[in-house]
Amino acid sequence: MPTIGSALDRASARLNGHSARSDTEVLLRHVTGLSRTELLLKLDRELDQESSTTYYQLIDRFEAGEPLQYLTGHMEFYGLDFYVNRSVLIPRPETEIMVEKAIEIGKRYPTPIIADVGSGSGAVAVTLAKHLPQSRVIALDVSTAALEIARRNAARPECTNIEFIKSDLLGAVPDRHFDIICANLPYVPSAESQSNRFEPQLALDGGPDGLNAIHRLIRQMSSREDKPEWLLLEFGTGQAPAVKSILDKTFPGSQTEILRDFIPLDRISVTKL
Numbered sequence: 156m157p158t159i160g161s162a163l164d165r166a167s168a169r170l171n172g173h174s175a176r177s178d179t180e181v182l183l184r185h186v187t188g189l190s191r192t193e194l195l196l197k198l199d200r201e202l203d204q205e206s207s208t209t210y211y212q213l214i215d216r217f218e219a220g221e222p223l224q225y226l227t228g229h230m231e232f233y234g235l236d237f238y239v240n241r242s243v244l245i246p247r248p249e250t251e252i253m254v255e256k257a258i259e260i261g262k263r264y265p266t267p268i269i270a271d272v273g274s275g276s277g278a279v280a281v282t283l284a285k286h287l288p289q290s291r292v293i294a295l296d297v298s299t300a301a302l303e304i305a306r307r308n309a310a311r312p313e314c315t316n317i318e319f320i321k322s323d324l325l326g327a328v329p330d331r332h333f334d335i336i337c338a339n340l341p342y343v344p345s346a347e348s349q350s351n352r353f354e355p356q357l358a359l360d361g362g363p364d365g366l367n368a369i370h371r372l373i374r375q376m377s378s379r380e381d382k383p384e385w386l387l388l389e390f391g392t393g394q395a396p397a398v399k400s401i402l403d404k405t406f407p408g409s410q411t412e413i414l415r416d417f418i419p420l421d422r423i424s425v426t427k428l
């Protein structure tokens with residue numbers, strides 16, 4: 156049987172990237188349930204047959220390109236741990252910028268009502284519900300499988316203020332009042348989204364220019380009698396001018412600020428309607 160140390164050495168040599176050692180450690184910790192310190196203190200301990208087989212299966216999948224987060228089932232977002240599988244997009248750090256802004260705006264309301272359109276794993280909805288305990292958060296997604304994961308992630312004592320609704324954008328909630336709408340919808344142009352083999356196309360593919368879902372959401376909102384006061388949207392590289400132009404045309408008199416991500420690239424629009 157290999158020892159923990161030799162299993163790590165062998166897998167790191169195979170993966171041979173700059174983060175190979177830490178990635179192999181993450182996978183072996185996942186298989187053994189050991190902390191990093193425990194793992195490093197037990198380098199001479201033998202791995203049992205079952206752990207060894209599972210570990211090398213995960214290494215094979217990782218080598219074939221599957222993201223570490225799907226292999227371990229975990230992703231950290233805004234300091235919280237979220238369960239993820241291939242039914243949902245792996246939450247991205249840049250989405251935390253939208254969440255941070257929504258929390259800042261939400262604090263101005265005694266009891267904000269917030270929609271998270273395209274909720275996926277529920278990372279946005281759960282974070283908002285936790286940091287705005289007086290809020291009511293309505294998590295909407297067209298994917299039944301994603302809603303199941305979001306419900307699982309919301310099963311925390313501090314998240315009793317979330318509702319989950321299967322909906323094509325805002326279609327299932329035509330008469331609900333929202334103070335703030337947040338949406339990280341699919342925005343990758345179809346030609347590019349196909350190269351992502353692991354995350355759901357439903358979460359990525361935004362049509363020829365990537366803006367289908369964002370356009371549709373803005374159109375749906377414009378036809379509602381009761382409009383929210385705030386709309387926060389995440390979008391892709393180079394899409395800021397088109398998004399701002401649709402917002403300006405659809406909501407005359409509104410004001411849109413564009414926030415940048417860590418690169419820094421324009422990534423989030425914050426519109427006061």
Ligand SMILES: C[S@@+](CC[C@H](N)C(=O)[O-])C[C@H]1O[C@@H](n2cnc3c(N)ncnc32)[C@H](O)[C@@H]1O
Nearest residue numbers: 244246273274275296297298323324339341358
């Ligand atoms: C880019 S993912 C974002 C997931 C999550 N909000 C996050 O930030 O990690 C987009 C999500 O929108 C959902 N979606 C796609 N089209 C939709 C539609 N027409 N109505 C509602 N949700 C939709 C997908 O199922 C997916 O979960």
